[in-house]
Amino acid sequence: MKEYLVEIFNRLSEKIDYLRNIEILFSVPTQLGHGDYSTNIAMILSKQLKRSPTSIANEIVQKLQYDSKIIDKVEIAPPGFLNFYFKSDFINNIIKTILNENSNYGKSEKYKNKKALVEFVSANPTGPLTVGHGRNAVVGDTVANMLETVGYNVDREYYFNNAGRQMRILADSVKLRYLEICGEKIDFPEDYYQGEYIKDIAQKIYDEKGKGLSTDKNLEYFQNIAETEIFTDIKNTLKNIGIEMDSFYNEYCLYENKAIENLLNTFKEKELSYEKDGALWFKLSQLGQEADKVIIKSTGEPTYRLPDIAYHVTKYQRGYELLVDLFGSDHNATYPDVVAGVKALGYDTTKLKVLIHQFVTIMEKGSVVKMSTRKANFITLDELINEVGADVVRYFFIMRSIHSHLNFDLELAKKHSDENPVFYIQYAHARICSILQMTKEQELNSSIEHLDLLTTESEQVLIKKLYKFSYEVLYSTENYEPHRIALYLEELAESFHKFYTECRVIGVEKDLSEARISLCIATRIVFRNGFKILGINAPERM
RNA sequence: GCGCCCGUAGCUCAAUUGGAUAGAGCAUUUGACUUCGGAUCAAAGGGUUGGGGGUUCAAAUCCUCCCGGGCGUACCA
Numbered sequence: 001m002k003e004y005l006v007e008i009f010n011r012l013s014e015k016i017d018y019l020r021n022i023e024i025l026f027s028v029p030t031q032l033g034h035g036d037y038s039t040n041i042a043m044i045l046s047k048q049l050k051r052s053p054t055s056i057a058n059e060i061v062q063k064l065q066y067d068s069k070i071i072d073k074v075e076i077a078p079p080g081f082l083n084f085y086f087k088s089d090f091i092n093n094i095i096k097t098i099l100n101e102n103s104n105y106g107k108s109e110k111y112k113n114k115k116a117l118v119e120f121v122s123a124n125p126t127g128p129l130t131v132g133h134g135r136n137a138v139v140g141d142t143v144a145n146m147l148e149t150v151g152y153n154v155d156r157e158y159y160f161n162n163a164g165r166q167m168r169i170l171a172d173s174v175k176l177r178y179l180e181i182c183g184e185k186i187d188f189p190e191d192y193y194q195g196e197y198i199k200d201i202a203q204k205i206y207d208e209k210g211k212g213l214s215t216d217k218n219l220e221y222f223q224n225i226a227e228t229e230i231f232t233d234i235k236n237t238l239k240n241i242g243i244e245m246d247s248f249y250n251e252y253c254l255y256e257n258k259a260i261e262n263l264l265n266t267f268k269e270k271e272l273s274y275e276k277d278g279a280l281w282f283k284l285s286q287l288g289q290e291a292d293k294v295i296i297k298s299t300g301e302p303t304y305r306l307p308d309i310a311y312h313v314t315k316y317q318r319g320y321e322l323l324v325d326l327f328g329s330d331h332n333a334t335y336p337d338v339v340a341g342v343k344a345l346g347y348d349t350t351k352l353k354v355l356i357h358q359f360v361t362i363m364e365k366g367s368v369v370k371m372s373t374r375k376a377n378f379i380t381l382d383e384l385i386n387e388v389g390a391d392v393v394r395y396f397f398i399m400r401s402i403h404s405h406l407n408f409d410l411e412l413a414k415k416h417s418d419e420n421p422v423f424y425i426q427y428a429h430a431r432i433c434s435i436l437q438m439t440k441e442q443e444l445n446s447s448i449e450h451l452d453l454l455t456t457e458s459e460q461v462l463i464k465k466l467y468k469f470s471y472e473v474l475y476s477t478e479n480y481e482p483h484r485i486a487l488y489l490e491e492l493a494e495s496f497h498k499f500y501t502e503c504r505v506i507g508v509e510k511d512l513s514e515a516r517i518s519l520c521i522a523t524r525i526v527f528r529n530g531f532k533i534l535g536i537n538a539p540e541r542m
Numbered sequence: 543g544c545g546c547c548c549g550u551a552g553c554u555c556a557a558u559u560g561g562a563u564a565g566a567g568c569a570u571u572u573g574a575c576u577u578c579g580g581a582u583c584a585a586a587g588g589g590u591u592g593g594g595g596g597u598u599c600a601a602a603u604c605c606u607c608c609c610g611g612g613c614g615u616a617c618c619a
Contacts, residue, residue, distance in 0.1 A: 030561095030562080077562075332545080359612070401555085404556095487557090500583085
């Protein structure tokens, strides 16, 4: 439909000067009575042409040439909208397209063969993933799915810092617990990792090595074991919600491969760094930032900025054309330094898209649960997955805009999980499967010979909704708004349920029945393609 | 103080990026199964889009000033 409008307006612009070199937007009106597509072009041009919108609209309608087999009518609605109504025969062709393209329907080749890297989760391995990390994990994976749908070759990457203070405290925490198990009296500092999992790791070391470890020399040993153990756990959790990383990139290797050293030299050459108070500073104030920041502390240890910049440089060096970073809002003050850094090195930062999602507020029994890995006051993502299932977890985290604070009511998720919208859309899919199973048993076939019989309002609404899918995918992807896919699927389910209530598939006249079976199959295809993007199951029975 | 995000129905959130009568789910009330799955459908109530001012044919959306909340604002990540 939209393509056709663009086509006829392109031809029209040869006849009407003022339509040249401007972008004409077509949108689907919210009101059913406002046509299938609508444009506001007459109102936009009104000021520039010093004419009334209706006079412009009238001229457009008079000179616009279109195939009356495709467009039924064009209306002018005050204060100057142009509303286009398409012939249902033409609209129904979308069913053929969907059946043909099948699992490819909704995909686009717009970004074919381009390489993208999505960095997400990136939690340091100091403990299990919590519900708080869940949003990042699910959004990141879904954005990656979306980018794949529009043609990108996507790599999913997890970056972590294992050379800093956090990890030393982790190692020391394990060491102290180990000594405790060995029978020594210990003083366990309050700001150390309090979680039970630390004791589990210590116990495992004790079981394998006994008491004999010379603990004061083996902090690195404790860190390695803790890192390995915790990562095994993290990877397992990710797997439980269907996430598989292509790579894990650690800070330590940036020291090993001299990336940090090289970066420091480059900064020095470009006079972007200087020494003050025993520390090395990065001249961010010259790069449009508010103040200079320290990159190497007076202790000789780098701050996170240095490895983060070096890490992002490797992304460019690895040849990606799109870099997506996904952070929680606690990082919103740090990423501009990194962006400024890579920009100063001459890299194209328009390729770098930083997404910041707001925090998840956990509600339990009506009050907010404050989470802290250090204090071991958290609900793990695994616990949540076990309670409500992976589909609900994924859907819950994706259904809201990333800019909005997400209120996760544990009681609601656990006790009333059958009220979750994810069941609404999965139910629609299961229902279709059930109908199709039944038509099979009754030896009814699908056919596209008589799609013209699909004329009722609920059929037309459903078909137009199916048509919308490919646009929705592209739009949501280009704007990094994964929640719109969930929203779309809810609309689709609504349209299908309504069709189901009003139109019988089985037990009506043969040609009509066959056409409706085709519509059901097409709807099932769109549900499956949508579910695949969201990473949730398409159950045939519930 | 400054930066980013948010404030929309009783609650949780949408709104095709500036469009036409601001929509869903939950909750409340009321209807619909001897026929394809009632995890559904239909209907009702519920709103000065936090507040004031501005921009224009048109503002929940953009600008500005207040009010309220979240996250930051390190020689932590």
